[in-house]
Amino acid sequence: MRFADFNLPSYIMLGLEKQGIYEPTEIQELTIPLIREGRDVIGKSQTGSGKTYAFAIPLIENIDVDDRSTQVLIVCPTRELAGQVTDEIRKLTSMRESCKVVPIFGGSDMERQIKALKSGARIVVGTPGRIIDHLNRRTLKLKNVRTVVLDEADEMLNMGFKEDVENILKASNPYRQTVMFSATMPRAILEITSLYMTDSVLVETAETDKNASIDQYYLNVGLRDKTPALIDLIKDNNTSIAIVFCNTRKMVESLTTQLVEAGIDARGLHGEMRQSERRKVMASIKSGDTRVLVATDVAARGIDIHGVDVVYNYDIPQKTEYYTHRIGRTARAGRTGVAYTLINTKYQLDQLQAIHRDTDNVIGEYVCKYSVKREASLRATRGGGSHTRPNERGGDKHSSVRRDKSPHKPTRMDRYKQEGRYKSQPTYMQYDYEDRPSRRGARRDDVREDRKGSSYNGSDTFRRSTKRYGEYSPKTRAQSKGKSSSRDKIKTTSKPTNKKAKPTSYHIPTKSGGKRRK
Numbered sequence: 001m002r003f004a005d006f007n008l009p010s011y012i013m014l015g016l017e018k019q020g021i022y023e024p025t026e027i028q029e030l031t032i033p034l035i036r037e038g039r040d041v042i043g044k045s046q047t048g049s050g051k052t053y054a055f056a057i058p059l060i061e062n063i064d065v066d067d068r069s070t071q072v073l074i075v076c077p078t079r080e081l082a083g084q085v086t087d088e089i090r091k092l093t094s095m096r097e098s099c100k101v102v103p104i105f106g107g108s109d110m111e112r113q114i115k116a117l118k119s120g121a122r123i124v125v126g127t128p129g130r131i132i133d134h135l136n137r138r139t140l141k142l143k144n145v146r147t148v149v150l151d152e153a154d155e156m157l158n159m160g161f162k163e164d165v166e167n168i169l170k171a172s173n174p175y176r177q178t179v180m181f182s183a184t185m186p187r188a189i190l191e192i193t194s195l196y197m198t199d200s201v202l203v204e205t206a207e208t209d210k211n212a213s214i215d216q217y218y219l220n221v222g223l224r225d226k227t228p229a230l231i232d233l234i235k236d237n238n239t240s241i242a243i244v245f246c247n248t249r250k251m252v253e254s255l256t257t258q259l260v261e262a263g264i265d266a267r268g269l270h271g272e273m274r275q276s277e278r279r280k281v282m283a284s285i286k287s288g289d290t291r292v293l294v295a296t297d298v299a300a301r302g303i304d305i306h307g308v309d310v311v312y313n314y315d316i317p318q319k320t321e322y323y324t325h326r327i328g329r330t331a332r333a334g335r336t337g338v339a340y341t342l343i344n345t346k347y348q349l350d351q352l353q354a355i356h357r358d359t360d361n362v363i364g365e366y367v368c369k370y371s372v373k374r375e376a377s378l379r380a381t382r383g384g385g386s387h388t389r390p391n392e393r394g395g396d397k398h399s400s401v402r403r404d405k406s407p408h409k410p411t412r413m414d415r416y417k418q419e420g421r422y423k424s425q426p427t428y429m430q431y432d433y434e435d436r437p438s439r440r441g442a443r444r445d446d447v448r449e450d451r452k453g454s455s456y457n458g459s460d461t462f463r464r465s466t467k468r469y470g471e472y473s474p475k476t477r478a479q480s481k482g483k484s485s486s487r488d489k490i491k492t493t494s495k496p497t498n499k500k501a502k503p504t505s506y507h508i509p510t511k512s513g514g515k516r517r518k
């Protein structure tokens with residue numbers, strides 16, 4: 001299929017052709033007709049799949065330039081993403097006079113934003129906090145908004161914007177269309193869809209599994225060797241552009257300094273930098289002046305940088321979702337890429353193992369001169385190694401992630417079993433469940449109630465304490481993969497979901513002649 005088959009207006013076709021884009025990606029092919037019809041759409045898709053144009057093309061086409069009010073609101077989790085979405089849309093609207101796109105996010109001048117909004121912003125792209133700010137000041141009105149787009153919705157909720165997102169939806173025209181893009185479908189997302197979307201369609205594409213085109217490796221090194229190992233990797237790979245992810249702002253700063261000292265052209269990006277600085281760093285990366293971007297998740301979320309060949313996880317991400325999003329910075333628009341994750345403790349190896357299970361991605365070991373003998377390092381971190389070195393394939397840098405367990409060393413539990421003192425239910429579990437108030441402050445009965453329908457057991461530490469390495473409850477796994485419980489199950493691809501019945505029915509004709517129900 002080609003974009004020409006969509007009968008798009010000439011200014012959009014020209015905007016696409018200027019970028020050498022002629023064929024829609026899978027997500028675009030599926031969602032453009034649905035959004036055109038006015039349906040509420042949930043796109044399960046990651047950055048790099050072409051999702052911005054998947055929603056932007058039908059929405060731009062539907063803008064009424066004679067109406068000066070805000071007709072489309074796009075909510076993004078970060079300033080960078082909001083800036084990027086604005087730029088992408090402007091590439092398609094530059095030839096359509098009066099189709100004004102205004103970005104509103106923190107860190108930029110408020111007065112200028114107010115002026116831009118007053119001058120007839122047909123499309124507004126912003127971050128939740130600043131949108132709420134403008135709503136409170138009444139400088140942004142969403143009474144006539146036709147479509148609200150929640151971009152990277154899972155990340156917005158992860159960042160604690162759930163309430164803001166709900167308030168934005170409540171402040172918007174109740175007869176609007178709602179479009180949501182999310183790489184994962186956690187419970188909180190499903191709640192939003194059932195409360196604020198009508199007759200929605202879930203669109204899931206094979207591209208969601210684009211991690212298949214990323215070669216993934218891990219390096220098991222000592223803490224002190226992490227930076228030298230990374231420096232060697234960057235120099236060996238000699239990539240055009242690389243992103244190094246750290247978990248904290250402090251680490252971004254100190255690692256950037258160390259890389260620069262080692263002669264690597266690196267710049268840091270984190271959420272606490274001034275907006276003007278962040279913009280400069282992004283511009284320098286995008287223009288190719290800087291080769292290595294060292295960033296936190298928040299800063300690098302959703303950013304689209306052409307030609308990122310390698311992603312390094314200097315710190316292992318705390319959630320599988322973050323891993324997926326991080327490595328998704330590479331292998332964009334049909335290209336391939338490589339991702340390396342550095343680990344330096346047994347606990348981090350466990351975390352990586354969980355990521356491996358959740359994603360089904362093959363993560364091979366990359367053996368370098370800094371690689372540690374795992375037996376020794378495990379003994380140091382946990383007082384007893386439980387794994388042997390996986391594959392000693394001398395000379396071959398990349399070996400399989402599969403590893404065998406070492407001969408079982410008797411534990412205290414084994415001794416208890418031998419002595420007949422072993423209880424099938426761990427004592428700590430009984431104590432926590434019966435006598436101690438849960439960490440959530442709920443009473444015992446509430447905790448029991450909680451446990452009926454979910455695998456949640458009241459406390460994360462507790463969950464960890466009752467699981468041995470290697471165990472994984474199927475329900476937890478299903479949830480972490482974004483599958484819903486039977487209660488909020490959404491029907492599969494391209495089928496209307498069973499929505500809560502709404503009292504009245506309205507028909508809003510769209511430009512393309514489609515109708516939507518409310």
Ligand code: AMP
Nearest residue numbers: 023024025047048049050051052304333
């Ligand atoms: P996104 O998933 O929206 O972050 O897009 C990732 C990149 O793919 C952007 O740089 C787009 O310009 C580019 N892109 C979007 N649609 C297409 C397409 N149909 N073919 C090739 N590249 C595309």
